[in-house]
Amino acid sequence: MTAVGLLLVAAGGGVGAALRFVLDGLVKARVRRFPLGTMLVNVTGSFVLGLVTGLGGAGTIAVPMVTVLGTGMMGGYTTFSTASVETVQLLRSGKTRLAVLNGLGMLVVSVGAAALGLWLGRNS
Numbered sequence: 094m095t096a097v098g099l100l101l102v103a104a105g106g107g108v109g110a111a112l113r114f115v116l117d118g119l120v121k122a123r124v125r126r127f128p129l130g131t132m133l134v135n136v137t138g139s140f141v142l143g144l145v146t147g148l149g150g151a152g153t154i155a156v157p158m159v160t161v162l163g164t165g166m167m168g169g170y171t172t173f174s175t176a177s178v179e180t181v182q183l184l185r186s187g188k189t190r191l192a193v194l195n196g197l198g199m200l201v202v203s204v205g206a207a208a209l210g211l212w213l214g215r216n217s
Contacts, residue, residue, distance in 0.1 A: 094160075098157060098160070098161075101157075101161045101165065102160060102161055102164055102165035103165065104161075104165065105161045105162060105164075105165025105166035105169065106166065106169030107169060108165075108169065109166040109167060109168065109169030109170030109171075110169040110170065112166075112170055113134050113169070113170045113172060116130060116133065116134055117130035117131060117133075117134055120133060126191070127191055127194075127195065128175075128176070128179040128183075128195060131172060131175050131176050131179055131199075132195065132198070132199050132202075134170060134171060135171050135172065135173070135176055135199055135203050136202050136203050137206070138167050138170045138171035138203075139171065139203040139204070139206040139207040139210070140206035140207065140209060141162075141167055141170075141210060142163050142167040142171070142207060143206065143207035143208065143210025143211040143213075143214065144211070144214045145158075145159055145162045145163045145167070145214065146159060146163055146210075146211060146214060147210060147211040147212065147213060147214020147215040147216075147217075148214040148215075148217065149163075149214075150211075150214070150215055151214060151215050151216075151217065153214070153217060176195070176196075176199055177196075180192050180195045180196040183195055
């Protein structure tokens with residue numbers, strides 16, 4: 094990877110992190126009992142990463158763009174670590190059902206969103 098490519102991936106990561114911060118903040122202002130913002134970020138990020146990867150695999154967009162958007166932007170946007178901590182916090186506060194819904198629900202829905210994105214990207 095070139096120095097310019099590395100800078101573009103880093104810039105994409107910064108944009109993705111800022112988008113996550115804004116979206117999560119907007120959702121948290123309305124929903125406090127459940128970490129819906131993180132779930133929304135991870136599900137939409139999985140979909141977009143699947144779509145970008147599918148488009149790249151189909152030759153619709155160039156591989157360097159897949160790297161900038163996928164690795165950079167969606168890498169900065171999605172957050173497995175925050176989802177993990179929020180799930181543990183729900184467990185520690187005695188909200189076992191919400192913790193299971195958050196942990197397993199996000200995994201299942203995110204994988205489904207990624208699969209849908211890949212399918213759409215490859216078949217566009």
